[in-house]
Amino acid sequence: DAMVIQNPRYQVTQFGKPVTLSCSQTLNHNVMYWYQQKSSQAPKLLFHYYDKDFNNEADTPDNFQSRRPNTSFCFLDIRSPGLGDAAMYLCATGPGREKLFFGSGTQLSVL
Amino acid sequence: GQSLEQPSEVTAVEGAIVQINCTYQTSGFYGLSWYQQHDGGAPTFLSYNGLDGLEETGRFSSFLSRSDSYGYLLLQELQMKDSASYFCAVNQGGKLIFGQGTELSVKP
Numbered sequence: 001d002a003m004v005i006q007n008p009r010y011q012v013t014q015f016g017k018p019v020t021l022s023c024s025q026t027l028n029h030n031v032m033y034w035y036q037q038k039s040s041q042a043p044k045l046l047f048h049y050y051d052k053d054f055n056n057e058a059d060t061p062d063n064f065q066s067r068r069p070n071t072s073f074c075f076l077d078i079r080s081p082g083l084g085d086a087a088m089y090l091c092a093t094g095p096g097r098e099k100l101f102f103g104s105g106t107q108l109s110v111l
Numbered sequence: 112g113q114s115l116e117q118p119s120e121v122t123a124v125e126g127a128i129v130q131i132n133c134t135y136q137t138s139g140f141y142g143l144s145w146y147q148q149h150d151g152g153a154p155t156f157l158s159y160n161g162l163d164g165l166e167e168t169g170r171f172s173s174f175l176s177r178s179d180s181y182g183y184l185l186l187q188e189l190q191m192k193d194s195a196s197y198f199c200a201v202n203q204g205g206k207l208i209f210g211q212g213t214e215l216s217v218k219p
Contacts, residue, residue, distance in 0.1 A: 033206070042198060042209040043154065050205065090153060098142050098161065098202055102153035 003027050006091050006103035013081050014111050021076040021106045023091030032074045033100065034066060035090040043090055049074065078108075086110045113137035115210030117199055122216045123189055131184045131213045133199035141202040143175050143182045148212070149195045157197075158184065189217050 004025045013019040025032065030051045035043035047056045049068045063085070065077040078085055088107050094100040115135045123129040133143065142161035146154040160166055160175035160182060172185040186193055196212040 031205070040212075042211050045206055045208065048206055055206070092207075098144055098159040099156045100154075100207055101156070104153050 004091055004093055004101050004103035006089075006106050008106060009104060010107050010109070012109045012111060013078075015082065016080045019078050019081055019108070021078075021089050021091075021108070023074045023076075023103055024072050025074075025091075025093045025101075026072070027093055027095075027101065028071060029093040029095060030071070031093060032068060033092045034074070034076050035092065037088045037090055037105075038086075046076070081108070081110045083110050113201060113203060113208050115199055115201060115208070117197075117210045117213045119211065120214045120216070122218065124218050125189055125191060127189050128185065128187050129189060129215065131186075131197050131199075131215070133182050133184075133210055135180050135182075135199070135201050135210075137180075137201050137203055137208075139203050140177070141204075143173070144200045144202060144207065145171075145173050145184045146198045146200060146209070147195050148198065154198060154209075186215075191217050191219070193217050 006023050033048040034046045037043040045057050046060045047066050063079050067075045086109055088105045090105045091103045092100040117133045144159045145157040147157050148154045158173035160173050165174045170187045175182040194217045196214050198212045199210045200207045
């Protein structure tokens with residue numbers, strides 16, 4: 001059974017059109033992370049939550065926002081997607097720092 | 112800041128042993144993790160070292176030397192399905208920072 005679920009698996013949006021990616025977890029962990037991964041690159045941390053405490057990485061563009069209405073759900077909002085935002089977006093959670101469970105990711109294309 | 116260095120590519124044959132090294136520079140270190148990622152898939156946790164020494168999990172082992180800021184992942188009895196990218200990651204202040212990854216190709 002999937003423990004971290006991301007929807008949709010593939011998302012196509014238009015340049016400048018807001019898009020929301022969703023993530024849910026059945027593990028009831030306090031922490032949730034959003035990573036961006038471009039082709040042949042490492043996952044890059046965008047932000048993370050500890051419970052409702054939001055932590056933004058210093059180099060995460062203002063174009064990226066996140067919401068976490070409850071423990072199970074987390075959303076990534078891209079307010080005005082550019083071509084450079086096309087990437088795989090990965091959501092993760094875990095019992096601690098050492099071991100994360102990732103969702104299958106959402107592959108975002110920007111036309 | 113932090114940086115992690117690992118080889119970009121490694122090639123080995125089925126049945127062989129391969130070692131993927133990782134060196135790191137970071138302020139605030141809690142441990143070194145290893146993840147496997149197949150093409151188009153999500154990263155999957157393999158191993159974690161919080162203390163110096165060797166951790167063994169089946170065909171995979173991981174080693175850490177904190178004094179040398181160095182670790183490695185050892186894969187034994189390589190199988191074709193082990194062809195994937197392998198990332199070392201540093202646990203720093205409640206978040207996981209990934210290295211650039213090593214693409215492992217296993218040949219018959």
